[in-house]
Amino acid sequence: MSKSKWWKQPRTVLLIISGITTVFTLISELFLGLPEIWAVALYGVAIIIGGIYPAKSAWMDLRRRKFSINTLLIVGVIGAIYLGLWEEAAGLVVIFSLGEVLEAYAVNKARDSVRALVELAPREATVLREGREVRILADEVEIGDRVLIRPGEKIPVDGVVVSGTSTADQSTITGESIPVAKISGDEVYASTMNGRGALEIEVTKLAQDTTLSKIIELVANAQGDKGKAQRFSERFGEVYTPIMFVIAVLMVVIPTLFFGQPFDTWLYRALIVLVVSCSCSLVLSVPVAVVTGVGNAARNGVMVKGGSYMETASHIQVVAFDKTGTLTVGKPSVTDIVSVSDLSKEKLLGIAGALEKLSEHPLAEAILQEASKRNINLPGVEEFDTLTGRGAKGSINRTTYYIGSPRLFSELNVKLNQDQLKQIETLQGQGKTVTLLGTADLVLGLIAIADRPKENAKQAIQRLKTTGVKRIVMLTGDNRLTGEAIGRELGVDEVRAELLPEDKITAIKELQKKYGLVAMVGDGVNDAPALAQADVGIAMGVQGTDVALETADIALMQDNLDQLVYLIKLSRKTVAKIHQNIGFSLALVALLIVTALTGVMSLTTGLLLNEGSALVVIANAMVLRKYQMNKANAIGNE
Numbered sequence: 001m002s003k004s005k006w007w008k009q010p011r012t013v014l015l016i017i018s019g020i021t022t023v024f025t026l027i028s029e030l031f032l033g034l035p036e037i038w039a040v041a042l043y044g045v046a047i048i049i050g051g052i053y054p055a056k057s058a059w060m061d062l063r064r065r066k067f068s069i070n071t072l073l074i075v076g077v078i079g080a081i082y083l084g085l086w087e088e089a090a091g092l093v094v095i096f097s098l099g100e101v102l103e104a105y106a107v108n109k110a111r112d113s114v115r116a117l118v119e120l121a122p123r124e125a126t127v128l129r130e131g132r133e134v135r136i137l138a139d140e141v142e143i144g145d146r147v148l149i150r151p152g153e154k155i156p157v158d159g160v161v162v163s164g165t166s167t168a169d170q171s172t173i174t175g176e177s178i179p180v181a182k183i184s185g186d187e188v189y190a191s192t193m194n195g196r197g198a199l200e201i202e203v204t205k206l207a208q209d210t211t212l213s214k215i216i217e218l219v220a221n222a223q224g225d226k227g228k229a230q231r232f233s234e235r236f237g238e239v240y241t242p243i244m245f246v247i248a249v250l251m252v253v254i255p256t257l258f259f260g261q262p263f264d265t266w267l268y269r270a271l272i273v274l275v276v277s278c279s280c281s282l283v284l285s286v287p288v289a290v291v292t293g294v295g296n297a298a299r300n301g302v303m304v305k306g307g308s309y310m311e312t313a314s315h316i317q318v319v320a321f322d323k324t325g326t327l328t329v330g331k332p333s334v335t336d337i338v339s340v341s342d343l344s345k346e347k348l349l350g351i352a353g354a355l356e357k358l359s360e361h362p363l364a365e366a367i368l369q370e371a372s373k374r375n376i377n378l379p380g381v382e383e384f385d386t387l388t389g390r391g392a393k394g395s396i397n398r399t400t401y402y403i404g405s406p407r408l409f410s411e412l413n414v415k416l417n418q419d420q421l422k423q424i425e426t427l428q429g430q431g432k433t434v435t436l437l438g439t440a441d442l443v444l445g446l447i448a449i450a451d452r453p454k455e456n457a458k459q460a461i462q463r464l465k466t467t468g469v470k471r472i473v474m475l476t477g478d479n480r481l482t483g484e485a486i487g488r489e490l491g492v493d494e495v496r497a498e499l500l501p502e503d504k505i506t507a508i509k510e511l512q513k514k515y516g517l518v519a520m521v522g523d524g525v526n527d528a529p530a531l532a533q534a535d536v537g538i539a540m541g542v543q544g545t546d547v548a549l550e551t552a553d554i555a556l557m558q559d560n561l562d563q564l565v566y567l568i569k570l571s572r573k574t575v576a577k578i579h580q581n582i583g584f585s586l587a588l589v590a591l592l593i594v595t596a597l598t599g600v601m602s603l604t605t606g607l608l609l610n611e612g613s614a615l616v617v618i619a620n621a622m623v624l625r626k627y628q629m630n631k632a633n634a635i636g637n638e
Contacts, residue, residue, distance in 0.1 A: 011053050011104075015097040018050030022090040029087075043086040047077060050093035053100075067241040069096075069283075072274045075245075079271040080603060083264055091604040092275065099280060099611030121191045121212055125156035128200070138190075139207045149199040154191060158210045159201035161186045166197030173211055173301065173557055215303055215557075244277035251597075269599055276592035276606040280614035285581035289621040293574035300629045301557035302567050309553045311578075312536050313571035317515045319469050319564075320508060322522035322530070323476035323483065326540055327490060327561075328451040332363055334370035335432055336448035340420055346376055348445040351396060352437050354378040355403045359392045363433060366449045391435075401444075403437050412440055420446070431478075431485025450482075458490050460561035467568045471515055475504050475530070504530040521564060538564065566629040574624060581617045588613050 025042040028034035034042075057070040073096050080089035125138045128146040138156040141147065146162065149155055155168065167179035170192045179195055182188060188201055190210040207213070248270040255261035290307035297304050304310050321327050337345040353371035356364035357378060371378060384394040390411070391404015402408060406424060409416070416424075423446060427434050432448040461472055473494045476483045483497035496507050508530055511518045520527065520534035523541070531537030531552055539552035541559030556563040592609060595601040 009101075011097070012101050014049050014052060015094070015101055018046045018090075018097065019094045021046040021049070022087075022094050025090070026087060040086050043090040046090045047081075047086075047093050050090075050097050051077065054093070054096060066238075067245055069241075069280060072241070072245070072277070076271045076275045076603065076607075079267060079274075083268060085268075085603070088603045092607055095604065095607045095611055099614060102611075102615060121207070121210070122154045122156045126150070141203055141207060143203050143206060145203045147201050147203060149188075149194045149201060151194060151196045151198055153194050155188050155194055155199075155201070157190050157201075157203050157207055158205040159188055159203045161188060162200050162202050164197055164199040166199050167195035169193040169195070173215070215298065241277070244273065248274045248277075265599070268603070269596055272596035272601055272603050272606045273593055275603060276596055276601075276610050277589060280610060281588065281617040282582065282585035284614055284617050285585055286578050288618050289574055289577040289581060289624065292621050292624040293570060293577075296624055296627055297567065297570060300563070300566060302563055302570075303555040303557065304567075305553050309536055310571050310574055312517060313519065313554065313567060314575040316469060316517050316519045316536065316568065318471045318473060318511050318518045319464060319568075320473045320475055320511060320518055320520045320530075320534065321492070322504075322520075322527050323474050323478065323486065324451060325523050326521055327457050327474060327492075328453050328486065330451065332366040332433075332449050332451050334366055334447060335450050335452070336427060336446070337370075338423060338446040338448075339444070340423075340446065341442070341444040343444055345445075346374060348437055348447070349374065350376045350378055351401055351444075352403055352435070352447055354381050354396060355384070355392050355394050355401060355437075357381070358384045358394065359386060359403075361392070363435065363449050367435075367447060399439065401437065401439060403435060406434065406436055409436050409438060409443060414438060414441065414443060416443060428481055429485060431482040431489075433482075451486075453486060453490055454559075454561065457561055460565055461491050463562075463565045464568065467565065467572065469568065471511075473507075473511060475499055475507055501527075501529055505533045508533045538567070540564070562629060570624070570627055573627060577621050577624060581620060584620075585613065585617065 021042055025034065025039055025046065029039045051074070054070045054073050058068070058074045061068045061071050073092060077089045077092050080086075080092065121138065123138055124135055125141050126148045127134045127136055127141060128148055133148060141157050147157060147159060149166075151166070161182050161184050163184060165181075165183050168182050168188055169179050170189065173189050173192060182195075182197075182199060187204075188199070190207070190212045205211075251270040251273060252263070252266050255266045256263045286307075290310060293310055294304050294307065297310075304313075324330050334349075337349060339345055339348055343351075349367070349371050352367050353376065356367045358381060379396050381394040381396055383400070384392065386392050387402075387404060387408060390408040391402060393400060393402045395401075402412065406416070420443060424434050427446070427448045430448075430450070432450040435447045435449060436443050436445075437447065438444045464472060471494065472492045473496065474483065474487050474490070474492045475496050476486075477499055478497055480495075480497040483495045487495035496503075499507060504527070508518055508520060512535070517535040519536040519538055520530045521538045521540055522531055523539060527539075531539065536554060537552045538554045538556060540556040540561075540563075554567065556567070588609070592601070592606055596606060
């Protein structure tokens with residue numbers, strides 16, 4: 001349906017006219033003694049007006065050699081007219097058209113998620129040109145333009161902050177309700193709400209290429225994607241409808257030709273079978289649930305690329321996580337500082353920071369950040385030298401210090417006592433990298449560095465196990481000791497360590513062979529091969545990352561494992577609704593056909609129940625609109 005009000009739609013207007021005419025004629029006939037000829041004429045007008053759209057659809061279907069509910073309706077109306085049942089023929093048209101309008105309205109409401117996304121971004125932007133503020137359409141903003149965002153305004157395009165400080169409500173993109181601080185150099189996204197500060201941003205993407213635009217495209221495509229359940233219902237309908245048409249014909253032919261039964265009686269029953277057999281509710285069972293589920297996911301910052309992925313996610317048996325940046329923060333940090341001399345921890349950190357400041361070692365940044373956090377001034381270093389693969393050395397106040405692995409001090413013939421060796425072993429057993437600081441004669445201290453697990457990772461894994469996932473596996477390129485230590489801390493079922501990218505593909509294949517459907521969760525860029533191999537590839541924390549949105553089957557816009565738990569639970573609830581709807585539809589059709597064969601039901605009642613069942617199916621699926629991420633992440637909630 002278009003954006004105009006539903007009651008102004010041509011189909012709705014024709015329905016209203018047809019309905020009023022039918023009701024007026026029926027009342028006039030029953031209570032005012034309207035002559036039969038006038039009643040037939042008015043019913044005929046109601047049938048013609050209300051039957052325009054169904055007749056057009058039926059004609060188009062027949063040209064494609066296809067039987068549909070529209071075809072069966074028209075046959076039913078013609079049959080009712082032949083039997084002289086003008087009021088029932090008009091009732092068929094009105095009830096059918098009313099059902100179609102209500103179904104279209106309900107499905108349209110389910111698709112509101114896409115329309116709501118489209119309306120999120122402001123249509124205009126304030127661009128700074130030659131020192132002046134110019135108000136232009138957001139579609140006309142070019143890459144490199146400077147855009148002014150006033151306090152409380154929505155950000156019209158994606159860009160980078162070049163001046164000003166503020167916060168931004170990014171819930172439209174990530175589903176995250178807490179505003180995010182924005183300073184110079186930070187990215188901002190179209191449709192997000194600026195806080196109390198003014199920002200000047202440099203545009204990085206055209207309006208049609210923003211993260212919001214990508215999301216809109218993904219959601220729209222996903223809502224049209226057909227999973228196994230929908231393909232089943234469509235194939236079922238293609239075979240089932242012609243079969244029921246043949247059965248209806250046989251219902252007329254066999255009793256009248258071979259058993260001498262009244263033609264009109266069996267024609268009427270055959271018409272009822274035709275009307276009730278083509279189930280609107282069965283046709284709507286899958287798409288309305290998929291549309292609602294995908295739309296709900298989008299509102300919570302989870303981009304599902306299609307109904308097929310939603311279905312697959314509901315049957316996942318194994319979730320495989322990449323470790324770095326997914327289960328862990330992704331940035332090593334100092335966890336322990338142990339002095340084994342008379343130097344204080346701050347003094348040790350100052351010397352270590354001074355040496356690492358000149359180093360290119362990947363762990364150097366962690367030591368420098370810790371020193372900065374503690375406001376430690378770093379002394380000057382002379383005669384600095386990198387000891388490739390082992391560490392570094394340098395002179396501070398005429399004393400030469402060494403920093404590096406235990407191997408470095410072993411090569412220097414520095415003896416470590418039993419307590420020091422035990423401390424190193426304990427820290428390494430916890431999955432930490434141990435760096436030693438000392439001189440050529442003795443060790444002064446130990447600094448342990450590790451990539452810490454994310455704050456909610458352990459709780460999220462516990463909740464994930466309550467969803468029915470059988471096994472949770474961590475894949476990492478780290479050494480086995482580190483991987484197993486983090487795995488124990490998080491409570492995963494299995495750790496596969498020291499893996500190259502191609503090894504991760506092999507691991508996914510082995511898990512698929514042993515357990516069934518596997519979901520792979522990673523950053524969407526470095527894990528692309530493993531994501532592709534998995535039955536469902538899930539990229540996490542990808543707001544603004546075009547590559548991840550393209551490569552993953554499902555994208556979690558927040559860097560938050562709670563979204564994964566929500567996704568699995570939502571997918572299972574969506575598929576449960578699909579199964580409920582299909583089961584209800586098939587059971588109702590069987591019941592209606594049996595009652596039609598026995599002559600218990602009238603033509604109008606049959607159609608009324610058929611159309612009513614479609615609304616029941618829609619209402620059942622629309623329950624998914626109310627499912628929220630915080631509810632999904634309550635322990636024990638299903």
